[in-house]
Amino acid sequence: xxxxxxxxxxxxxxxxxxxxxxxxxxxGVGGMQLHEWALRLEAWRSAHGLPGGEVDVDSDLxxxxxxxxxxxxxxxxxFSGGSGPWEDDPNRDGWWGxxxxxxxxxxxxxxxxxxxxxxxxxxxxTFVTDGVESAxxxxxxxxxxxxxxxxxxxxxxxxxxxxxLLDEIQVHVAPVLLGSGVRLFEDATPAGLEITRVIxxxxxxxxxxxxxx
Amino acid sequence: xxxxxxxxxxxxxxxxxxxxxxxxxxxGVGGMQLHEWALRLEAWRSAHGLPGGEVDVDSDLxxxxxxxxxxxxxxxxxFSGGSGPWEDDPNRDGWWGxxxxxxxxxxxxxxxxxxxxxxxxxxxxTFVTDGVESAxxxxxxxxxxxxxxxxxxxxxxxxxxxxxLLDEIQVHVAPVLLGSGVRLFEDATPAGLEITRVIxxxxxxxxxxxxxx
Numbered sequence: 001x002x003x004x005x006x007x008x009x010x011x012x013x014x015x016x017x018x019x020x021x022x023x024x025x026x027x028g029v030g031g032m033q034l035h036e037w038a039l040r041l042e043a044w045r046s047a048h049g050l051p052g053g054e055v056d057v058d059s060d061l062x063x064x065x066x067x068x069x070x071x072x073x074x075x076x077x078x079f080s081g082g083s084g085p086w087e088d089d090p091n092r093d094g095w096w097g098x099x100x101x102x103x104x105x106x107x108x109x110x111x112x113x114x115x116x117x118x119x120x121x122x123x124x125x126t127f128v129t130d131g132v133e134s135a136x137x138x139x140x141x142x143x144x145x146x147x148x149x150x151x152x153x154x155x156x157x158x159x160x161x162x163x164x165l166l167d168e169i170q171v172h173v174a175p176v177l178l179g180s181g182v183r184l185f186e187d188a189t190p191a192g193l194e195i196t197r198v199i200x201x202x203x204x205x206x207x208x209x210x211x212x213x
Numbered sequence: 214x215x216x217x218x219x220x221x222x223x224x225x226x227x228x229x230x231x232x233x234x235x236x237x238x239x240x241g242v243g244g245m246q247l248h249e250w251a252l253r254l255e256a257w258r259s260a261h262g263l264p265g266g267e268v269d270v271d272s273d274l275x276x277x278x279x280x281x282x283x284x285x286x287x288x289x290x291x292f293s294g295g296s297g298p299w300e301d302d303p304n305r306d307g308w309w310g311x312x313x314x315x316x317x318x319x320x321x322x323x324x325x326x327x328x329x330x331x332x333x334x335x336x337x338x339t340f341v342t343d344g345v346e347s348a349x350x351x352x353x354x355x356x357x358x359x360x361x362x363x364x365x366x367x368x369x370x371x372x373x374x375x376x377x378l379l380d381e382i383q384v385h386v387a388p389v390l391l392g393s394g395v396r397l398f399e400d401a402t403p404a405g406l407e408i409t410r411v412i413x414x415x416x417x418x419x420x421x422x423x424x425x426x
Contacts, residue, residue: 012384012422014227014318015396030403171225172387175406175422177398185226185390188245193225193388198413205411208417209225209388
């Protein structure tokens, strides 16, 4: 049974991006520290066309996610990837290059209508202007027997959670305090979760939860 | 080398107490869920004079903490334990009973001077009116070769962290979203942490960090 999963890195004090996050700097001040556990890994580097990298307990998380994801939902900050405002320029495709690392259909939440773009390596970008429920519905339709990954940022995960769309959330708790920024959970609807797996990596603690309905 | 340790339960969305926390209800709405991992354990129950309870991977955490703690620092909410305003009544000792479960000197942060009270079973209560640094200093002096435990609530842990007094923090991440309440980390000073241990319990993920200076 395919699931709708969120998968996101968070500081111990609850932030998914540091202060002053923007289209130019989606992770904000210090936010890159949240992703250090992944950036050093061979699994992450090869997906991004980079050589080398480490293999350890964290690697399986990346290959597992890649292998089970049939479609991706993300917000406009994540799509921009630091390339700045992109929505008014029909020739911009974000920073992800000709062969983005997703290798699956990606549904980007935005207020700006835009043509679907087919990229190399199986990635496509579809721009969804009518909200997260629509994005997840469209993603499910293309994911087939695989999962829909709600990849971030925090606002998109929050919206999906609030709309009751998530079956599962995996949080990579990074050993850092950012002090301020974009919170993963801001006024979340109170809910019980069930811990379904914990992986203790050297640079993050990966906790997977089933969301109780 | 004795340490100054904080040890506290937190919801996945970062709260150590739910909304409307008060001297009458220090855990706030839903806050008891943060402690369910401990309340069911034999180690916790026996420390509180109760029979029965379970023994599992979480139990060791309690016996470990009890065995290594030479003195405790806590705030006035935690001291009140739900018994309501106590500071103007010289005959009130909080709800902890004649033999409190701490079995060590306890330093209570308050703005109200009060005589030290010796309780049964090795617990004493000393009321500290000149701030967290003073409380930790006094606690260290009585802890000898054992650790000082900064037990909570969130404000006291925050103050100790901000003052650079903590060597270590262990967070018990409970599988629950509270939505609002008292945050463990509010405007924390940005800092790097080192994961020193993870214990995956069924009802909480226990992550211990060394605080990098």
